[in-house]
Amino acid sequence: MGKIVFKAQKQDRRRKKLVVVLCAGLIFCFLGGLLPSVSGQANKAQARNSSKSLEPAQQKEKVLPKGHQKEYRSSTDSSGDHPPIKAILKENRFLEEELSLARNPKYYFVIDIKDRKIELRARGMILKSWTASQIRYSGRPVPLKVTTLSQKSALNPPERRMIKPGEGDTASRPEPVPSGDDKKGNRDKKQDKTAAQEPASSSENFELQALEITDMPGNYELIFDNGLEIAVRSENEKGQKLRRLKENISWYIFQPVKNLLSKNKNLNPKMILYFEDMRQAQGIYWAFIDNIQGIVWLP
Amino acid sequence: MKKKGWKILLTVCSVIYVATLAVVVIALINNQKMIGEWRTIYNFEPDPKSKISPEAQNAALKKKIKSYQPKGVYIMIDSAENKYYLKEGDRILKEGLVSTGSGEILVDPSGKRTWVFDTPKGEFFVKSKIQNPYWVKPDWAFIEEGEPIPRRMEDRVEGGVLGDYALGFGNGYFLHGTLYTRLLGRNVTHGCVRFGDEDLEAVFKASKIGTKIYIY
Numbered sequence: 001m002g003k004i005v006f007k008a009q010k011q012d013r014r015r016k017k018l019v020v021v022l023c024a025g026l027i028f029c030f031l032g033g034l035l036p037s038v039s040g041q042a043n044k045a046q047a048r049n050s051s052k053s054l055e056p057a058q059q060k061e062k063v064l065p066k067g068h069q070k071e072y073r074s075s076t077d078s079s080g081d082h083p084p085i086k087a088i089l090k091e092n093r094f095l096e097e098e099l100s101l102a103r104n105p106k107y108y109f110v111i112d113i114k115d116r117k118i119e120l121r122a123r124g125m126i127l128k129s130w131t132a133s134q135i136r137y138s139g140r141p142v143p144l145k146v147t148t149l150s151q152k153s154a155l156n157p158p159e160r161r162m163i164k165p166g167e168g169d170t171a172s173r174p175e176p177v178p179s180g181d182d183k184k185g186n187r188d189k190k191q192d193k194t195a196a197q198e199p200a201s202s203s204e205n206f207e208l209q210a211l212e213i214t215d216m217p218g219n220y221e222l223i224f225d226n227g228l229e230i231a232v233r234s235e236n237e238k239g240q241k242l243r244r245l246k247e248n249i250s251w252y253i254f255q256p257v258k259n260l261l262s263k264n265k266n267l268n269p270k271m272i273l274y275f276e277d278m279r280q281a282q283g284i285y286w287a288f289i290d291n292i293q294g295i296v297w298l299p
Numbered sequence: 300m301k302k303k304g305w306k307i308l309l310t311v312c313s314v315i316y317v318a319t320l321a322v323v324v325i326a327l328i329n330n331q332k333m334i335g336e337w338r339t340i341y342n343f344e345p346d347p348k349s350k351i352s353p354e355a356q357n358a359a360l361k362k363k364i365k366s367y368q369p370k371g372v373y374i375m376i377d378s379a380e381n382k383y384y385l386k387e388g389d390r391i392l393k394e395g396l397v398s399t400g401s402g403e404i405l406v407d408p409s410g411k412r413t414w415v416f417d418t419p420k421g422e423f424f425v426k427s428k429i430q431n432p433y434w435v436k437p438d439w440a441f442i443e444e445g446e447p448i449p450r451r452m453e454d455r456v457e458g459g460v461l462g463d464y465a466l467g468f469g470n471g472y473f474l475h476g477t478l479y480t481r482l483l484g485r486n487v488t489h490g491c492v493r494f495g496d497e498d499l500e501a502v503f504k505a506s507k508i509g510t511k512i513y514i515y
Contacts, residue, residue, distance in 0.1 A: 085345060085353060086342050086343065086344075088353040088354060088357050089342075089343040089344070089345060089353050090341060090342065090343055091357060092343075092353060092356050092357050092360060093341070093343055095357065095360035095361065095364065096360065098364060099360060099363055099364055102364045102367045103367065105421055105422035106421055106422070107420070107421060107422070107513070107515050113337075120515055122421075122422055122513050122515070123364075123367040123368045123369070123422070124364035124365060124367060124368055125368055125513075127375060127377075127513060127515050128377065128515060137334065137337060138330060138333065138334060139333070140333075140336070141336050141337040141340045141341065142337075143341070144341045160402055160403060160404050160415070161402075161403045161404070162403070162404050162405075162406065163403050163404065163405040163443055165405070165407075165408055165442050165443060165444075165445050166443075166444065166445025208401070208485060208486070208487060209401075209403065210401035210402060210403060210485070210486040210487055211401065211402030211403070211486060212485070212486045213379040213380070252327070253323055253326075255330070256323070256326035256327050256329065256330035257322060257323060257326040259326065259329065259330060259333070260322070260325065260326040260329050260330075267333075282379075283379050283380075286378075286379040287379065287515055289420060298337050298338060298341075
């Protein structure tokens with residue numbers, strides 16, 4: 001009797017153990033899908049300090065926090081992979097590429113994966129800068145060479161309005177026509193000027209048909225000539241949480257399995273840039289004109 | 300018998316589950332290895348034959364890039380935010396709101412010509428400085444209004460609509476004033492950049508022929 005009871009207890013324990021293992025596996029899978037992994041993407045907490053796009057006024061004053069600088073230095077000094085001399089050599093390679101772009105009058109972009117920064121530069125000067133809250137990357141590494149944007153793809157790309165002749169939009173008309181040199185005309189012009197110069201109150205909402213930054217998409221793909229695909233995502237857009245969950249499962253489970261089972265080992269590089277502020281994603285869509293050149297690098 | 304069947308089913312499910320989990324874990328490890336290559340694959344070895352040290356080469360490259368940057372005052376125009384910055388080096392001398400291109404399209408009723416009202420992007424420089432400018436209305440201005448295009452030049456000229464100053468930067472594009480100051484900060488123009496009176500005066504006085512303009 002005692003033996004039977006003991007056996008039953010043992011079986012119960014085994015079952016419990018199995019249930020625990022299965023549950024642990026499930027939790028592991030879900031956590032893998034939901035939580036950011038250590039490598040292959042940048043730290044989100046660091047980005048919070050500088051999540052908003054920097055105006056040129058702020059750019060010069062924006063200095064990396066001490067902790068961050070320390071972390072960078074220690075990572076270059078302590079790890080065997082990146083001794084300072086190698087980091088300098090890599091930076092030199094980057095500077096050589098940047099030099100070829102700075103020679104031209106066109107503006108170009110630089111994506112610094114480590115600092116999660118996307119910069120618009122001209123002649124080596126930073127015109128505008130955006131900081132992603134998170135950057136993910138996979139596939140074969142991006143060559144440290146100048147690349148060209150070959151395609152912008154969005155679900156709802158912005159559309160330009162066609163002006164019908166004779167139905168010119170008053171707001172976008174070049175300027176009001178002064179009525180002449182006579183006194184009445186001058187008075188009219190003055191009145192017109194006074195009315196026009198009244199500051200627009202914040203509540204006033206001009207319904208312009210013009211193409212503005214707010215018309216740009218917040219979620220889109222940038223495809224480059226070297227095979228690099230960059231997906232830009234804004235986190236505060238509608239339905240983004242569900243989309244993120246779907247993307248996480250794909251990124252951490254389906255994509256690695258697909259890569260493992262794929263015979264083609266030359267997998268195209270893929271990146272996802274996440275922005276907390278949708279305007280930043282829209283700003284990049286605005287600034288990244290067709291055939292814009294730039295460099296993507298990981299210092 | 301029933302219990303045994305359940306046991307077999309549970310065992311088969313467990314095996315499939317563990318195998319799937321193992322594949323996922325191996326795939327994740329493989330993925331991490333591949334991602335690791337992003338850090339290491341482009342590590343460059345120092346050239347022992349090189350006469351210049353990497354540090355010196357680094358400084359030389361940075362200096363060379365800096366040599367392309369504008370000397371003195373320059374103007375930056377952010378067409379997305381409709382803002383301008385008058386800068387000297389890293390220092391901002393003045394900033395404010397402007398109006399840039401609406402991005403609209405106008406097609407000539409004959410179908411032969413099309414205009415896209417975008418502000419051009421890139422590097423430009425001040426080509427002309429004009430005080431009390433007159434606007435010579437181009438063809439599109441008449442087409443947009445549904446008016447016939449005049450043959451005489453005098454019928455195209457309009458005064459007092461471009462503000463007190465205008466700075467030309469090529470292809471008929473100007474930085475000029477506006478009567479519609481309430482629309483500053485919006486994309487409403489036909490490609491020119493409109494400034495408020497005070498800002499325009501500051502930009503006009505600070506710039507000279509050749510002053511660089513960066514529009515992005």
